Amino acid sequence: MKSIIICEGPTDFVLLQYFMRKVNNWDEGQESKNKPKGFEKSRSRDFQKGENSLRIICADGCSRMPLLLSKILENNFLASSSDEVYSKIVYLTDNDEDQTKEEVFLNLKMIWNTQTDFVNNSWTSMEIDNERLDDLSVDFLPLVIPFEETGAIETFLLQTLASAKKYDASVIDRGNKFVDLIASENEYLKHRRDITKAKLDVFFSVKTPAEQFTQRQNILKNVPWEQYENIRESFKELKKL
Numbered sequence: 001m002k003s004i005i006i007c008e009g010p011t012d013f014v015l016l017q018y019f020m021r022k023v024n025n026w027d028e029g030q031e032s033k034n035k036p037k038g039f040e041k042s043r044s045r046d047f048q049k050g051e052n053s054l055r056i057i058c059a060d061g062c063s064r065m066p067l068l069l070s071k072i073l074e075n076n077f078l079a080s081s082s083d084e085v086y087s088k089i090v091y092l093t094d095n096d097e098d099q100t101k102e103e104v105f106l107n108l109k110m111i112w113n114t115q116t117d118f119v120n121n122s123w124t125s126m127e128i129d130n131e132r133l134d135d136l137s138v139d140f141l142p143l144v145i146p147f148e149e150t151g152a153i154e155t156f157l158l159q160t161l162a163s164a165k166k167y168d169a170s171v172i173d174r175g176n177k178f179v180d181l182i183a184s185e186n187e188y189l190k191h192r193r194d195i196t197k198a199k200l201d202v203f204f205s206v207k208t209p210a211e212q213f214t215q216r217q218n219i220l221k222n223v224p225w226e227q228y229e230n231i232r233e234s235f236k237e238l239k240k241l
Helices: 010-022 062-078 101-112 153-164 166-184 192-207 212-222 229-234 236-240
Strands: 002-007 027-031 045-049 052-058 086-094 124-127 137-145
Touching: 002 010, 002 062, 010 052, 010 153, 010 212, 062 086, 062 101, 101 137, 137 236, 153 166, 153 192, 153 229, 166 192, 192 212, 229 236
Parallel strands: 002 052, 002 086, 086 137
Antiparallel strands: 027 045, 045 052, 124 137
């Protein structure tokens, strides 16, 4: 069975790879021979667990996520065998002011061309059209994080990092206040999304001022995310892949 996760940006892209390895026991699979058009920012290797495979795609922005989901549905529509079908699809995005939860679910209904009301963090079985294959259905999971508040994956990660180390919590708090002060002057950081990203960037700039990109990935990979209740609870449905 083939599964696929569409995530919004590079931070969650790195985190998901670590989480699926560490918590859900996915292993590195073979090098992907073909990367479908539109999947350019996916991993070069799919994950493997027994006979099952998992692909993770970074949309590089919430605006591109609907396009990638449409391409996945097109792939399923054109599949000539059940082995080519993505049987489980996860759509992971932020709950921020740039796209409210209501807007996300309205867009999803339009893409799927359905009247079905999707439920956040809950699987829905969807029938799909395919002229070659009969009685074809896929399971779809929308994940808009955080569930209970407005924010982004960066906010979610900062909260978890702050709970891991007292001094980091102090650095994060002071960095957040600095960013909020700059934003209040309305010269830079005029959008909530920019403010959220700036807060994470300030923390990493202080913690790893040199080679920030590489060090950031190392920090994300080395934090034992599986030990924290908020991320285990938020990603619990990914165990079903």
